[in-house]
Amino acid sequence: MKQFTSVKDVANPKELVQKALELKKNPYAHKQLGLNRTLGLLFFNSSLRTRMSSQKAAANLGMNVMVMNVTQDSWQIEMEDGVLMDGGKAEHIREAAAVMGQYCDILGVRSFPGLEDREADYQEVILNAFIKHSGVPVVSLESATLHPLQSLADLITIAEYQQTARPKVVLTWAPHVKALPQAVSNSFSEWIQHADVDFSIVQPKGFELSEAFTGSAPVLYDQKEAFEGADFIYVKNWSSYKNYGAVGEARDWVVNQEKLAVTNQAKVMHCLPVRRNVVIADDVLDSESSIVIPQAGNRVYSAQIVLKEILGNL
Amino acid sequence: MKQFTSVKDVANPKELVQKALELKKNPYAHKQLGLNRTLGLLFFNSSLRTRMSSQKAAANLGMNVMVMNVTQDSWQIEMEDGVLMDGGKAEHIREAAAVMGQYCDILGVRSFPGLEDREADYQEVILNAFIKHSGVPVVSLESATLHPLQSLADLITIAEYQQTARPKVVLTWAPHVKALPQAVSNSFSEWIQHADVDFSIVQPKGFELSEAFTGSAPVLYDQKEAFEGADFIYVKNWSSYKNYGAVGEARDWVVNQEKLAVTNQAKVMHCLPVRRNVVIADDVLDSESSIVIPQAGNRVYSAQIVLKEILGNL
Amino acid sequence: MKQFTSVKDVANPKELVQKALELKKNPYAHKQLGLNRTLGLLFFNSSLRTRMSSQKAAANLGMNVMVMNVTQDSWQIEMEDGVLMDGGKAEHIREAAAVMGQYCDILGVRSFPGLEDREADYQEVILNAFIKHSGVPVVSLESATLHPLQSLADLITIAEYQQTARPKVVLTWAPHVKALPQAVSNSFSEWIQHADVDFSIVQPKGFELSEAFTGSAPVLYDQKEAFEGADFIYVKNWSSYKNYGAVGEARDWVVNQEKLAVTNQAKVMHCLPVRRNVVIADDVLDSESSIVIPQAGNRVYSAQIVLKEILGNL
Missing domain, CATH: 3.40.50.1370 (Aspartate/ornithine carbamoyltransferase)
Structure with missing residues (x-):
């Protein structure tokens, strides 16, 4: 290298x-x-x-x-x-x-x-x-x-926690109060397509990432539909790529335990720092669902x- | 540990x-x-x-x-x-x-x-x-x-400099221009009671430390009386515990050579940083009485x- | 030492x-x-x-x-x-x-x-x-x-790049937009006089360095005359020593390729950081004339x- x-x-x-x-x-x-x-x-x-x-x-x-x-x-x-x-x-x-x-x-x-x-x-x-x-x-x-060092750590973490040969991985947009880069999400989208997983992305209209990074990954708009049967939920806010830098405050996109109900006991990932109860709820971060700490360790x-x-x- | x-x-x-x-x-x-x-x-x-x-x-x-x-x-x-x-x-x-x-x-x-x-x-x-x-x-x-690392260093220093089996150690309040924590003084009070010394504390009315740390140590209000025969004078400002955070500016509590006259050629200690001529006078810090530098070294x-x-x- | x-x-x-x-x-x-x-x-x-x-x-x-x-x-x-x-x-x-x-x-x-x-x-x-x-x-x-660590690196660099037993070295003042210390120039003047070189200094009137450092070095005022046949041009801004701290903005003192024409294919030195096109022109810094990077390496x-x-x- x-x-x-x-x-x-x-x-x-x-x-x-x-x-x-x-x-x-x-x-x-x-x-x-x-x-x-x-x-x-x-x-x-x-x-x-x-x-x-x-x-x-x-x-x-x-x-x-x-x-x-x-x-x-x-x-x-x-x-x-x-x-x-x-x-x-x-x-x-x-x-x-x-x-x-x-x-x-x-x-x-x-x-x-x-x-x-x-x-x-x-x-x-x-x-x-x-x-x-x-x-x-x-x-x-x-x-x-x-943010390729993050993405590589993400793939290491998925490899450690996956229970099936081809897990379902969903990258979900989440709300925030300020404009954050697309870097982590762009990078995860690129890297995860080199892993043996079913990958899809879900976000509100207007928050689609650049296709240069998402490639052929399915792009969804309904968070509940996207989460169904998921093994890993990767949560991240990013500001708009299309309406460049626009902040998305749609608070109903926060990831909480209720939303995880439709998943396959999904493990929840985030690159950190994470704003609690804005991006991910306490009831996820303080539960067995969360693997954000070992993810950071990787x-x-x-x-x-x-x-x-x-x-x-x- | x-x-x-x-x-x-x-x-x-x-x-x-x-x-x-x-x-x-x-x-x-x-x-x-x-x-x-x-x-x-x-x-x-x-x-x-x-x-x-x-x-x-x-x-x-x-x-x-x-x-x-x-x-x-x-x-x-x-x-x-x-x-x-x-x-x-x-x-x-x-x-x-x-x-x-x-x-x-x-x-x-x-x-x-x-x-x-x-x-x-x-x-x-x-x-x-x-x-x-x-x-x-x-x-x-x-x-x-x-501030337990400081207190342990203080006890190491006293052990190095003590001339008698049971030295007299006085913790004296000194004036300052801003509100300082009680941490060093609380901690020294706790630790020194595990050493073979006669320990007492002297401060103006209203600047008594919490008894949770001073325990059974005598609490005096007359600096001259407290200094008599002392082997070690530990100087430190702290803001009020009772009237929480109040600054004490009583400038006559500064420690100088004149005040050391009644001691047993006391060694003067301070955790540093020290404001010269507010807390301790030059004539102490620049004399053989001061052991603040080896104390910091410890x-x-x-x-x-x-x-x-x-x-x-x- | x-x-x-x-x-x-x-x-x-x-x-x-x-x-x-x-x-x-x-x-x-x-x-x-x-x-x-x-x-x-x-x-x-x-x-x-x-x-x-x-x-x-x-x-x-x-x-x-x-x-x-x-x-x-x-x-x-x-x-x-x-x-x-x-x-x-x-x-x-x-x-x-x-x-x-x-x-x-x-x-x-x-x-x-x-x-x-x-x-x-x-x-x-x-x-x-x-x-x-x-x-x-x-x-x-x-x-x-x-700035003696810089001057020693300067002499190491000259020793590496010199083509003749006794190179001609010129320290030239250059313009700047703010007041800079005389330290690098004072120090270079002192040190270079311990090397086997012909050394001279050139600057506008009013920007002469202290003789305590320049010693017997010729002090010139015409940049073109000074540069003739030079093997090394050391470029540096300094604020006035006489009219202490005064900024010199004489932009025509910038060192560029045109001015190097009269030198002996001089190598150009500077301690860095250097403001491009104010102190030294791009056409020098991006050319073989510049040895500022290996100089910094030293x-x-x-x-x-x-x-x-x-x-x-x-």
């Missing part, structure tokens, strides 16, 4: 899930692999799970880790080429990325979308600038449009298998 | 002090103990000594350390159960704590009181939420009402013995 | 450059030297290169590293002696420095000038307070007036040789 920014960077996603499950049995077996190797984790946005699980994964591999909250620890970075830098931005991404590439063997980058200009967000300016200018392998820690092994594959290729 | 949030978590405080003194002689002898173990340090409030001494202690034991400034690095966390999370808080402590417990073998948590609602502060909501939901041992890095060994005991129990 | 705050702390600067070049060939050869040694990196100001390169250098030597953004992670620190600390500052530098010295074997300190009071800035209050009160070796991570080896020399002396 040479970089990790989407499922397209992975030759065989199914095999990667199996490798992660193997790694999880013996996470400290490869501490020599990361010896004298440095991982730089660059956060243009807040992070809890990604920050901690990536650090832990790198430590498990014996790597040195350096964490930067880019705008807090240093300064504003100019992303546009050819500009006269006489404003508030002190450094250009061309230098910033190249310099970090001098200090790190692998760079992880988190950069959220602005959710105002769809075309700009979907161009993935920051992530691509690091790929272009850093000279080292880049791992997405959630970009404007995708972020360590998704990060670790990715770092291991990249280290093996350096 | 299964957690470390007050002296009540310690089977034998005197023995723990002796173990810490042993450890200090050979601090790198147990680097295998922390191998592949991760300490998460979570700061809801600022920290200098606790931050650095805990990192150092963990490194001495061969542990991996991850530091989070919770609100800077991630987001606001909801502490209340059963609420509809449609406000400014993005994640519930139930998930945050449980997830951190997936990534860390031990969690250290710093969380100060608000000093407005006594009952709420003394319930230790944040610390208890981590204990309840993280699933891993929790170490207090100073909670709303106690924070490494108080943290290290606690981590070592917990690691040994995992 | 006992500290590293200016070229004056180095017995033999030329030899140090050679040692750094040796170290670069085999950077992981001395990992035992830093075992159980802790480096504290204290940032009173933002940092990207210094932060990452110092962490990397310390890791290469097997050291434990603790990073503090002083004002974000802890609180405001009082620098003045003898004051009544009843304002906004919670801790005095005397305690803060001494305590950090308890936890760290070496302290790195970054502290920029205010650029309002020249005398105060040039007294290096913060750096000197750490030297005086910490009790451990101090490394400047850029002080108010000097920050690892300048920090590493300094730490190695100090560790060897502990």
Whole structure:
């Protein structure tokens, strides 16, 4: 593996899930692999799970880790080429990325979308600038449009919890109070189509995801119909792709125990953080239905298998 | 030891002090103990000594350390159960704590009181939420009402500097310009009663600490009388417990060399940070009377013995 | 080496450059030297290169590293002696420095000038307070007036790229939009005079550096004349020393390819961050003329040789 920014960077996603499950049995077996190797984790946005699980994964591999909250620890970075830098931005991404590439063997980058200009967000300016200018392998820690480390953890979790050879997996939109990226949902839609599952997506009218990621997955509009017989319910809010960035507040889309009644005792997943009783009700999160905590725990092994594959290729 | 949030978590405080003194002689002898173990340090409030001494202690034991400034690095966390999370808080402590417990073998948590609602502060909501939901041992890095790592370091320091079998130790209130927690003073009062000392507390009327912590210790109101023959003067400001959070500005309570005249060449202690000439005068801090720097140095060994005991129990 | 705050702390600067070049060939050869040694990196100001390169250098030597953004992670620190600390500052530098010295074997300190009071800035209050009160070796991570880790990296870079035994090196002022310190330029002027080069400085009238640092170096005012036959052009903005802190916006001083025509195919250097098209034009930074990226890369080896020399002396 040479970089990790989407499922397209992975030759065989199914095999990667199996490798992660193997790694999880013996996470400290490869501490020599990361010896004298440095991982730089660059956060243009807040992070809890990604920050901690990536650090832990790198430590498990014996790597040195350096964490930067880019705008807090240093300064504003100019992303546009050819500009006269006489404003508030002190450094250009061309230098910033190249310099970090001098200090790190692998760079992880988190950069959220602005959710105002769809075309700009979907161009993935920051992530691509690091790929272009850093000279080292880049791992997405959630970009404007995708969150592949999350999706890989999701597939690992489904593999661990599935009771049937071909479970039914439903990605359901849920309400929120602010505009959230489509990244987790885009990415899950891409990845899950590489697993042996029946996958469908359900959301209100106007909240359909880009077909570039949902591909041939059935797109439904009736949550109850979608949930029937489901083995896994993946809950996530996203703001509108069509009416870009619009917030969906349809509170009746909250996922609660009552709605799970029609499922096949579905396990409920969410990438976290989750707003309780807005997105998922307490009666689900505090029940056996929820597997959000072990799902978050698997972020360590998704990060670790990715770092291991990249280290093996350096 | 299964957690470390007050002296009540310690089977034998005197023995723990002796173990810490042993450890200090050979601090790198147990680097295998922390191998592949991760300490998460979570700061809801600022920290200098606790931050650095805990990192150092963990490194001495061969542990991996991850530091989070919770609100800077991630987001606001909801502490209340059963609420509809449609406000400014993005994640519930139930998930945050449980997830951190997936990534860390031990969690250290710093969380100060608000000093407005006594009952709420003394319930230790944040610390208890981590204990309840993280699933891993929790170490207090100073909670709303106690600072046991500081108190253990204090007892280590007294053991190192005491000239007599049963020294006289006085905890004296000192003035300040803002409302400070009672945590250090509560905690010192609890711990010191497990040492072979004569202990008393002196403060102005209205600034008495909770008897839950001071127990049977004599409570005096005349600083000069209290200081007579003292071997150790522990100086600390705290805001009022009775008139909860009220600031005490009685400037004549500052500790200076003149006041030390009646002591038995007392050593002066303070947990730091200390406001010079408000709490303690320059003529004390810059003299041989002060042991505040080695006292701060002992924070490494108080943290290290606690981590070592917990690691040994995992 | 006992500290590293200016070229004056180095017995033999030329030899140090050679040692750094040796170290670069085999950077992981001395990992035992830093075992159980802790480096504290204290940032009173933002940092990207210094932060990452110092962490990397310390890791290469097997050291434990603790990073503090002083004002974000802890609180405001009082620098003045003898004051009544009843304002906004919670801790005095005397305690803060001494305590950090308890936890760290070496302290790195970054502290920029205010650029309002020249005398105060040039007294290096913060750096000197750490030297005086910490009790451990101090490394400047850029002080108010000097940036010796940068200058050492600059000399390493010139040694790598020089084509002749005695290259011509020109330090040129360039425009900017805000007041920048003189530190990099002062420091480069001092250090370069210990190398076998012909060195001169060129700037507009009123932007001459202090002679305390430029010594006997020719001081020119015509950029074109200065550039003739140059092998290295070191570009840097600095605010006025004479009219202290005044910003120079003379945009015609920008360094572009056209101006390089009269040089001996000069290599262009800059400490970064650089504002493109204000300080240096895209046509230089994106060409073979620029060596700013490997120059930044050498920050690892300048920090590493300094730490190695100090560790060897502990």
